[in-house]
Amino acid sequence: METSLGGGEFAPARTYLDTSRCGLLPRRTVAAVTALAEAVAAGTAGGSGSFEAVDGARRGFARVAGVSPDRVAVGGSVAVHVGLVAHSLPPGAEVLFVEGDFGSLITPFTVRGDLKARFVPLEDLADAVRPGTALVAFSSVQSADGRVADLAAVREAAAAHGARTLLDATQSAGWLPLDAGAYDYTVTAGFKFLMCPRGASFLTVTEEAQESLVPIHAGWFAAADLDDPYGPAARLADTARRFDEPPAFLSYHGAEQSLALLGEIGVDAVHAHATALAARFREGLVRLGHSPVPGTSAVVGVPGLGARRPELAEAGVVVSARAGNLRAAFHLYNSAADVDRALDALS
Incomplete structure (x- = not known):
């Protein structure tokens, strides 16, 4: 029977199929966070953490995303990264979204009140891009049911109409190969399939797209010279x-280790492993008379079955209920x- 790819790095107490909500932390990650916390408590850390660890996490994500570390910005949440992009748009700009996509990708735009938000079904996204569209903001994998966007079709449509693209890779980075350089912006929360502590997230920006972004939350760490923290940079x-x-140093000390582990195993290996498990689950569901969302995603949604989540929890199986769906997510x-x-x- 197929085994996990995690080796001795993981020790879940239950059958854990809920990475779409939160990934498990590897042992090495827990050790790194614990070591920093103890050093800060003892006053021996030389501050609150290491910038070298932050840059190690930056490099680790860059390997996953297929871009240079110079194209990666770090932060604490997807919503803050998206807010930076939303702030850059001129009044009246049209932003195209997928109906029912995750709120952190949408709300930073809609709260402005002076942008045109348009929503279409996932399967219509590429066809809905038009000459007046300034930005297409969409998730590679839908949180509610695991559907995977037609990434190539959306990129081609955006390029044909002069629209920029913002991809949220939160539900895919770590199991689905990512070419972040193919999008103007990508945002990714680290605490799911990247198995980082919450508080680590990543933004990628192409060189051309950087010109239109204003670093509205720039602090000392954004300066070219980190040796002079006083006054305006x-x-x-x-x-x-x-x-x-x-x-957040505790998060990034852990993120460096989690991304190193993912780099050792390789996203291609994780993709083959996780999608094979998801296919096994879909086949079993059909035999039981259920109708899972079809596809090859590592995230499996089962419409109408969300109410059985507590029953599975009692049996020691951890899944999510989202938008009426039972959602199971498979990882390394x-x-x-x-x-x-x-x-x-379920039987």
Whole structure:
């Protein structure tokens, strides 16, 4: 029977199929966070954390995203990254969204009140791009049910109409190969399939798109010269670091380790492993008379079955209920035995 890819890095107490909500932390990540916390408590950390660890996490995400570290900004949440992009748009600009996409990708635009927000079904997204569209903001994988966007079609449509693209890779980065350089912006929360502590998130920006972004939350860490923290920065960093939020060091000490582990295993290996488990789960659901959302996603949504989440929890199987769907997400630390336990609980 297929085993996990995690080796001795993970020790879940239950059958954990809820990475779409929160990923499990590897042992090395827990050790790094604990070591920093103890050093800060003892006054031996030389401050609250290490900038080298932050840049290690930046490099680790850059490897996952297929871009140079100079194109990666760090922060604390997707909503803050999206807010930076939303602030850059001129009044009246049209932003195209997917109906029912995650709120952190949408609300920073709609709260402005002077942008045109247009919503279409996921399957119509590419066809809905038009000459007046300034930005297409969409998730690679839908949080509610695991559907995967037609990424190539959306990119082609945006390019044909002069629209920029903002991809939220939160539900895919870590199991689905990512080419962040193919989008003007990507945003990714680290606490799901990247298995980072919450408080680590990543923004990628192409060189051309950087010109229109104003680093509205620039602090000392965004300056070109980190040796002089007083007064206004004489010059901001020439890289995407000028869009950094001041980092949450505990989160980033852990993120460096989680992303290193993911780099050792490889996203391609995780993709093959996780999607095979998801396919096994879909096949089992059909045998039980259920109708899961079709596709090859590592995230499986089962319409109308969300109410059975508490029942599965009692059986020791952790899943989510989203928009009426039962949602199971498979990752490198899962195995075929996990799939079979979930199916047994549902039968």
